[in-house]
Amino acid sequence: MPFIKLTRLEQKRFGAVLICVLCAVGAWLFLALNKKYPYTVQTELLYKDEPQGKAFKALQPDTVDLKVEGTGWQLLFARLRIKPPSITVSLQKLNSRSYVVFSEQLDQVNRQLETSQKIISIKPDTLYFDFSRRTNKRVPLKLISSLTFAPQYGVSKEIKLTPSYVNISGPHEELEKIHVWHTDSLKLSDINKNVDVRVNIFKNPISNVSIYPANIGVKIPVDEFTEKTIEVPLSILNNKEYYDVKLYPKKVKIVLLVALSNYAKTNEEQLKAAINLNEWKVLQHNKLSVKIIKLPGFSKLVSITPSSVDFIIEK
Numbered sequence: 030m031p032f033i034k035l036t037r038l039e040q041k042r043f044g045a046v047l048i049c050v051l052c053a054v055g056a057w058l059f060l061a062l063n064k065k066y067p068y069t070v071q072t073e074l075l076y077k078d079e080p081q082g083k084a085f086k087a088l089q090p091d092t093v094d095l096k097v098e099g100t101g102w103q104l105l106f107a108r109l110r111i112k113p114p115s116i117t118v119s120l121q122k123l124n125s126r127s128y129v130v131f132s133e134q135l136d137q138v139n140r141q142l143e144t145s146q147k148i149i150s151i152k153p154d155t156l157y158f159d160f161s162r163r164t165n166k167r168v169p170l171k172l173i174s175s176l177t178f179a180p181q182y183g184v185s186k187e188i189k190l191t192p193s194y195v196n197i198s199g200p201h202e203e204l205e206k207i208h209v210w211h212t213d214s215l216k217l218s219d220i221n222k223n224v225d226v227r228v229n230i231f232k233n234p235i236s237n238v239s240i241y242p243a244n245i246g247v248k249i250p251v252d253e254f255t256e257k258t259i260e261v262p263l264s265i266l267n268n269k270e271y272y273d274v275k276l277y278p279k280k281v282k283i284v285l286l287v288a289l290s291n292y293a294k295t296n297e298e299q300l301k302a303a304i305n306l307n308e309w310k311v312l313q314h315n316k317l318s319v320k321i322i323k324l325p326g327f328s329k330l331v332s333i334t335p336s337s338v339d340f341i342i343e344k
Contacts, residue, residue: 072116073091075116079123080123086160093152095148096148120158127157132151135148166197166204167197170194176216177218187326191246195230195240198241223250260280261302263338266306272306275340276340278338284332
């Protein structure tokens with residue numbers, strides 16, 4: 030294949046022409062991208078100025094299509110996204126009617142966007158709502174947590190939530206589905222002292238149900254744990270025939286991890302150990318395993334000695 034050989038002068042001329050072409054293309058592209066173009070983008074709706082004393086339900090999805098006027102640069106680099114990625118709509122008109130018209134508050138919506146973007150129209154332009162009588166209900170709160178403790182430390186008493194319930198308000202049919210409400214997740218690690226914090230309530234995913242309060246107090250009693258050994262007499266389960274059962278030994282030693290603050294109060298009255306006679310009657314075992322059927326609150330079982338016992342039954 031023959032190669033075209035250019036003289037040094039021809040090479041300079043070709044280079045100059047190529048530079049001019051690239052500059053012309055760049056200038057055209059710059060001018061084209063600076064122009065305004067309409068494009069469509071989908072965004073999420075947020076509501077404000079909700080009507081008092083009314084429970085409402087949107088009859089369409091909480092997303093709309095915006096026809097936005099923006100520069101070519103936004104089309105090229107923003108990838109058809111608006112900022113912020115949601116718009117807030119006033120529901121004040123629902124006090125006197127059952128629909129909201131976007132064109133009536135287009136200026137207010139445009140003030141939420143970047144100055145270089147402008148919403149031309151919104152589809153659908155009208156949002157319709159269904160209304161029902163607003164009722165109230167109180168439901169218990171459940172703490173969602175992920176807690177890890179320093180070695181030998183743990184929860185020593187019941188965790189206290191203040192308040193332990195929330196008041197919810199909304200349509201009767203929606204409130205009937207709600208029986209418990211959760212907090213946001215509380216994540217703490219290496220805990221070695223009492224915890225007293227405020228935690229937000231889980232954000233309500235249902236737009237026409239309101240929750241009060243928005244946050245609660247959480248108190249977690251924390252204490253150092255130590256081992257305590259307690260000797261407990263064995264009781265007998267499932268002795269329906271009233272056999273005379275002799276156990277060897279009659280008592281077992283139970284080792285527990287208990288909080289230092291509860292050490293002196295933890296005794297055999299708070300413990301119950303038993304054997305199940307069905308192990309002999311049904312399973313034909315020649316030894317009976319020891320089961321703990323009652324433990325002090327917030328204690329942890331370490332060991333049982335012995336874990337099984339010999340027995341003699343006199344019929």
